[in-house]
Amino acid sequence: MAGRGYAPPTNFGEAPKGYVPGIGRGAAGFMTRSDLGGAVAPAPGQTGLGEGAGSRSALAKFQRENAEKQAEAAAAGGGGDADEDKDFDKFEGADGGLFANAEYDEDDEEADRIYAEIDAHMDSRRRAQREARLKEELEKYRRDNPKITEQFRDLKRKLGDVSYEEWDAIPDIGDYTIKKKKDFAQFAPAPDTLLQRALDEKGVSTQEVDDGALTDLNAVGEGRGTVLGLKLDKLSDSVSGQTVVDPKGYLTDLKSIKISSEAEISDIKKARLLLKSVISTNPKHAPGWIAAARLEELAGKLQAARSFIQKGCDACPKSEDVWIEAARLNTPENAKAILARGVVSLPNSVKIWMQAAKLEAEDDRKRRVLRRALENIPNSVKLWKAVVDLSREDDARVLLSRAVECCPQHVDLWLALARLETYEQARKVLNKARETLPTEPAIWITAAKLEEANGNGAMVGKIVERAVKSLGNHGVSVDREYWLKEAEAAEKNDPPALAVCREIVRVTVGAGVEEEDMKRTWKADAAECEKRGSTHTARAILAHACGVFPAKKGLWVLAAKLEKSVGDSAAMDALLKRAVVHCPRAEVLWLMAAKERWLCGDVPGARDVLEEAFVVNPDSEDIWLAAFKLEFENREPERARVLLAKIREKEGGASERVWMKSAIVEREVGDVAEERRMLAGGLEKFPTAWKMWLMLGQLEEAQGDVDAARTAYTKGCRRCHDAIPLWTAAATLEQRSGFSAKARAILEQARTRNPKNEWLWLAATRQERAADPSGVDPEAIKAADALLSKGLQECPASGALWAEAVKMAPRPQRKAKSVDALKRCDNDPRIIASIANLFWQDRKVDKARSWFNRSCTIDPDIGDHWAAYYRFELQHGGDAAAAAVAKRCREADPKHGELWQRVGKNVKNWHDDAETLLKKCVAEMGAGEA
Template sequence: MYQFKQLVVPDFLNKKAPPNYIAGLGRGASGFTTRSDIGPAREGPDNAALEKAKAAAEGKGPRGDNDDDDERFQDPDNETGLFNAAPYEADDEEADRIYEEVDAKMDERRRARREAREKEELEKYRKERPKIQQQFADLKRGLAIVSEDEWASIPEVGDLVRKGKRQKKLADRYSAVPDSVLLGAASQLQLTNSLDEKQQALGGFATPAPTADGTMTDFVQFGQARDKVLGLKLDQISDSVAGQSTVDPKGYLTDLNSIVVKSDAEISDIKKARTLLKSVITTNPKHAPGWIAAARLEEVAGKQGAARETIAKGCEECPTSEDVWLESARLNTVENAKVILTQAIRHVPQSVKIWTKACDLETDPKGKKRVLRRALEFIPNSVKLWKSAVSMEEDPEDARILLSRAVECIPLAVELWLALARLETHANARVVINKAKAQNPTSHDVWIAGAKLEEANGNDSMADTIIARGVDTLQKKGSTLNRDQWILEAEKAEKEGYVVTCQAIIRKTIAMGVEEEDRKSTWMEDAESCIAHGSAATARAIYAYALKEFPQKKSIWRRAAFLEKSHGTRASLEEILQRAVRYCPQAEILWLMGAKEKWLAGDIAAAKGILEAAFAANSNSEQIWLAAIKLEVETQEYERARILLASAREKANTQRVWMKSAQLERQLNEPDAALALLNDAIKRFPEFAKLWMMKGQIECNDKHDIAAARDTYARALKQNSKCTPLWLLASRLEEAAGAQIKARATLEKARIMNPKTPELWCEAVRVETRSGNTPMAKALMAKALQECPSSGLIWSEAILMEARPHRKARSADALKKCDNDPLVVITVARLFWAERKIDKARSWFARAVKTNPDLGDSWAWQLKFEMMHGNGTEVDEIVARCKAAEPAHGERWQAVRKDLKYVGLDIDGVLRLVASQLPTTI
């Protein structure tokens, strides 16, 4: 009995076929779809794709051979195989764009490492395989020491290729001697008694000349051969077009010297430009700029003749264009240019440029005058021609006559009216100015010129009247001149020397268009601007008008006084100060400035009188009391100074009055009286650090009581822990007493109480340096630079601590960190000085002084430098500028100024003394 197994049907037969599946594709079948299925028909795979798919199925293709370079890594834009005909849709484009962005991002992330790796590989490759240039670099540098004779003795290198073979071949080669040579040698010693046929044909005039060796030379043959060779060369280089050569045989040899060798790019550009410009002048021959451009192109190309021909054609086509005629005159010689301009004048007689050019071509003054006067006949309304004609006249009377005619022809030319007025007498000038006003009612220059005329003749009041009337008239006529422009006119008048006119303009126009509440600030800004421009008289007039409007403003009086001190005279300064104290009796600084000027002038009695008047107006003013006391001390009236100080302690009772009292007693060598005053003052003003410092110094230096001084400083620091000079004095006291540890501890405590204080860090470094502890000093300097990175004091000390080879680099770092700090600049100048770079050192010292004129040490360093490397004039100039600056600060400067041994020393003496104490080495 037969048993049949149930046939198992594969499960995939019941499933839907995958997309793009084609049944029997491996056996060569071809599937298709219709529009009723999915739309438009799709093209099937070609034969090559079918063969490739069949090979892959049999294991012979890239997949069967397990090759990594399979179809998965095909270029999407150039696919092959089954999907080469698939449409490239928008989603495919979006996917490709995203993949490209990802690839670019990944490449950007790895670029730094890749570039570093490539650079390292390149360096390694260069080390292993250096260029020939690098291999011979040392030899090339050695050629620098080769002399000219050695260069000349180097033999020339010939062609050594196949040298032996060539010599061998030349040795084996031979030629038979021609019969002509043999006949010539045989006939050398023979005498000829008859002419040959050629000589007879020429009539005997071409007789050969004998040479040194006896041979005869035929010059006719030489000439014929030369002509033949020249003709061959001309034929070779000629550019024949339709049988016509473009080479000039006659000018060929001479033109060789004028050839300018140009690159291929320049020649190509010139050809292109020539073609374009030819098109321009052909399509529009009346376009003058095209002819000018074409001529200039030929000029650049080195073809001067072509340029002249081109511009000549341009003159024919555009006879009314003055630019074409001027260009033609420029391209030609002087004589030809005169002829060209003559023709131009016939076509364009109204051109001022052509007449001016024609005048410039004339070398004789008479010819110039003749041309200008002829031009004025054609163009009588040209201001430029009239001015040129007047400037050519040497006789003032002839110039006046010309100007009289000029103002008749051009009545609106203000400058011609003014020039005529300057040549006339005072009475006639008035008439001319009045006529100019009538012809030019809106011109401010005429009114200002009238005022200047009156001022020049001494009529100051009339000048003021003319300016006032002129401003009113111009405003009625609708003039657009504003206040700033009037101020500029005033400055211009001042620079020309007409101060009265300048002041009149300011008085009449300074309030023009200014709001009521902005007057003071606006006028002060105007005055400062005028001072910056160097117009002191204009600024003085502005201040005068402001003081007239605001007589009670002491700030304006102070500014005016400073202006007179800087740009005026002593008399003008005293006059304005006297007026100032009448209007502002409470302004202490004005009284003090007046007293100081009298004192500097040597009038002590007048100075005391001013201070007495100041006392009457300001009975409790500390500054006036101190000024009176200083005046008595400077004049060595010590008893009067003591009486004044006693009165001041009762009436003013300020800390500075008490300090000056103790200072006077110490100056008079009365330490006990000074200590008594200081003890009383400390009770009244315990937070005034200078009282404690004076007491400690008296106890230490005068009394030599170290314990008392230490106790004073300790009590003072409790009251004034933020006072840096107190900490410095306390530390120096311990150092002088030999207690280095206490000095360090004091400075460390001070740095804790006052962080980021450069003076304390610098003192700590100096303490270690003085004790010989260099490593500790360098460690402290490093910390100081971290705490105070922009301190010039710290950086200057750091530069000096470095070894000499490292100071320049250290100074560069200092300038970057704290640029324009005067202490750093001085240190850099000292470095240049040590290197004997005098000019650089001088410029850096000047820079330091300019940066901070109040620093006395800068002036002292500059003076010492000029005393050693300058002359007496430079030294005197430095001293004068230092007096004007009146410096008050500086470590060495203050040490000398506050020393009791130098009390009463003026700025000149202090400057020279400080300069003498400065070291000469660094």
């Protein structure tokens, strides 16, 4: 036994009763047909699982009972269908009869609910993927098979941009009905005889008759000419009685003839029916006849239109519009006859008489018609004005004398008569007009103008005062707005009535204005009048305001500025004399008075004004500095030194301006030691005066002491870290000395102290470019471009940096760079000037001139642009154009600009005017390029 393997026993004998294999492990028993055996009924008391055959007995019993039921149904003869219908259930189907007696309890409900949740969960697992797939398939199908509306969607969207004119220009489609129309036209081939006849007509065919004459047989060509002649004759019948058709250009003019579409013809027919109904229903309705005539005129049937309007004249003889329309539709000769009938029916119609006068070609005939009209309508102002306009002066005076008798309530006739009369007669006419129309202010104003025109200026003010008083007594309120407009009208009269303007302002400008609002209101009135170009009215308002408020220096300043803009030096000098009398403490008025005399060339007079100002204002530093400037600009340095010394000796000391001006005087004289002493003294008192630090550095640099200049710049940058010129001057000094790295460090430190400063980035960029004067070193170009790009990132709206970028860009990229610059900084004068230079280089003269002019107009204070413009005109415009630019530059008097300030601050150029500096800048431009 030990050498063999163990084999378990396989024969366990018979299975016990009711045994089901695997039931202990959860398996369920099943049976096959072979297990059922014969249909043997189980013994009483046996269950379905008894002794192996109990289940077979139960199944056999079920089959037997089922067979008996089927037999009974067959015996009943057709009752089976009814039973089957009876056992049918909507939910279970035909098998419902098996469980018809079963109860649906809570367990069944819970099972159904669980199954439903499982189904829902299984359905939701891939719902997103399924829906996405369905959506994609649907979109693919719609792309492959688009709808008609989708195909025209982009076209429909563009319809929103279609204008009304384009809509009206769309032709009508006409009648394109889908109904099938019967077409009775049939095609038949042309016979050979017809073709041969056509060939014969094209040739020149003649035949000889009995008398030997030759007769042309080209009937077709003659017929065409006849038809053309008839059309020309028809079109020659126009409203004006003259042909409007050019026979030579007839075929060309056919293109301009409007061809009515079927829709328009249909609309005309409908309108014709409607208007026919209107004139038939109410033949006395004049607009109906007029509309019918105009409809026929629109349709091109002028004869029918005349017929309709003639019937309208017969039906509505009391309507002046019908007669005027009939005259318009007929030739001039017929129109005269029609209007003659019209004035018989309506002798008091002004319109008909005026239309009849217009039809006459000669003035005598027009006057005759108008006089005939005045016999019937003597109170028509329109007729009187028309006949006066056509008459000579003597006849017009007689007519106006009669007109004011017939129409006494019309002021225009009185004023026209007064203008035609002599001085004495005009006064009588105006007095009579004033008695007739006591509430009309225009008569008083005309009377005042009459007195001024005849040299009687003393009466102007009295007449205006009487006018205001008389109008007030008759209930006419004084409207200051109306009177100011009349003052402006008097100023713009031909010739100007300045005295009337001044007196109207004096008498009426304060009407209805509260005392506390007078100053503000009068200043606003003067500003508005000045905007409208009524300078004399504005001067009168300010003069009156200064008289009411003599101690208000603001009013005097406004009045002086207005006089300055007008250009009347004598009036300004007189005004300032009165101003300083009333406001002796107003320094600005003294300074304006002194400067005005100085500009007029009266230097001693300016000194006298300043001496008077010293007496009244002994402690005014501005007056002292004005006196210094007067002496300095007139090349009197010793006088200027004395004045500055007196200011420095005053109690309380002088300001930094005084110390700087003292150093400037010493620099012009050339006294280096004294200039250094003045700068040292000023910096000791004012260590943050960056201009004096800059002057000190420039002084030491000019003397060749680089270390002293470096020390001055360094100290200045420490104390005035926001002074950009100091930083750039220090960097420039190091660059000139050959220390490029130190110059870069200075500018980098400056950018750290002053972030987002365009001038520091510009200086750094130019410093890198200066390191390579030849401009061929790629490293220097790359470094400059990098700095410029960083500067534009930090200062994206810098016009100076963008102008430099345009200048530095390679030639093919300059246009694109200019567009970018304009987008970033629109209307920047520096960018516009750089673009003008590009046009100049490309020989586009007109564009360059336009852009130079634009840059100088936007900011006239930049002298570099004036210099470039002047140089351009010298090259392309000639001496006259260059002189015009120089004149504009002198009037603008620019103060800024890199080149302009560098040239202007040269000691040799301190006393030069703007035009001289302009020419020196141009000369330096040329020297720099050379």
